């Protein structure tokens with residue numbers, strides 16, 4: 287992959303389109319079928335050390351923070367290590383308790399984001415072990431961390447991150463699988479996740495082939511002044527990232543909420559002029575999510591669902607291919623990148639350089 291636009295009108299479109307190859311690249315050479323695990327050469331954490339980890343704390347900003355939220359869920363699901371993500375920008379200012387049994391993971395596309403770098407430096411000063419999940423090889427965060435996983439998304443030029451988000455989540459799936467297989471993830475589950483990972487590039491290509499339909503949907507929603515994005519558990523970080531993408535590139539106001547929190551306040555906003563994008567995976571929470579759609583419909587809210595099967599209560603559903611439940615967030619996010627892109631295009635925005643934003647925020 288290069289800096290050449292390769293026939294695309296924007297880098298954002300180019301980078302969204304590159305995702306099948308980018309995911310293929312992050313997997314390449316890392317899967318070990320013999321032991322149903324993955325090898326992460328630069329991790330610098332041996333099996334004994336990995337088994338001693340009691341908690342994982344993931345730190346990043348913006349899209350990288352959202353990828354970290356999904357990463358924390360993957361680590362809890364596959365490795366059964368308590369994990370959570372926090373914006374690095376908040377963490378560094380709150381004099382955090384640095385725990386020797388916690389493994390810290392700094393996430394960054396550029397590897398230069400000052401808030402993340404400052405968090406890493408503070409952690410190192412306090413003796414913590416910090417890994418990086420970073421795209422740019424040799425960047426400041428890659429150099430300051432003790433080891434880590436390169437995301438291999440290739441160069442990302444558009445200010446708005448797309449392919450790096452996807453590759454970062456896949457990198458977390460690899461890390462979670464690796465840690466899981468050192469701890470108590472079964473061979474069968476290891477095989478199942480590996481098979482799911484291998485399916486991703488073709489499934490992403492399948493989603494990208496529906497771009498024409500998503501473009502039409504973007505036309506339907508582009509005139510909204512404000513949009514609600516909801517998801518539950520695995521769907522929630524997907525909803526957050528999709529709402530950030532839409533805000534950044536189209537300047538439409540967007541709120542992201544856990545679907546479970548709707549009734550605790552944001553339901554008051556629902557009316558015909560406030561459409562909702564609902565992330566509705568086919569998982570054990572499907573019925574709960576359907577109930578949330580009913581609540582929205584009862585208030586005459588329009589609904590665009592992203593789901594594994596058409597949703598009766600939704601005005602429109604973008605159907606995405608099903609993978610292993612743990613990996614579903616990776617695919618659910620992709621049509622919403624295209625939705626943000628086509629909405630911005632319909633509104634004539636400066637897609638690769640949204641106002642007020644810089645690709646990497648290297649200052650305080």
Ligand code: AGP
Nearest residue numbers: 348349350394395396399446447
């Ligand atoms: C992504 O669309 C954003 N422009 C922004 O939130 C970005 O993810 C954030 O600034 C962190 O950047 P990094 O991944 O390079 O550290």
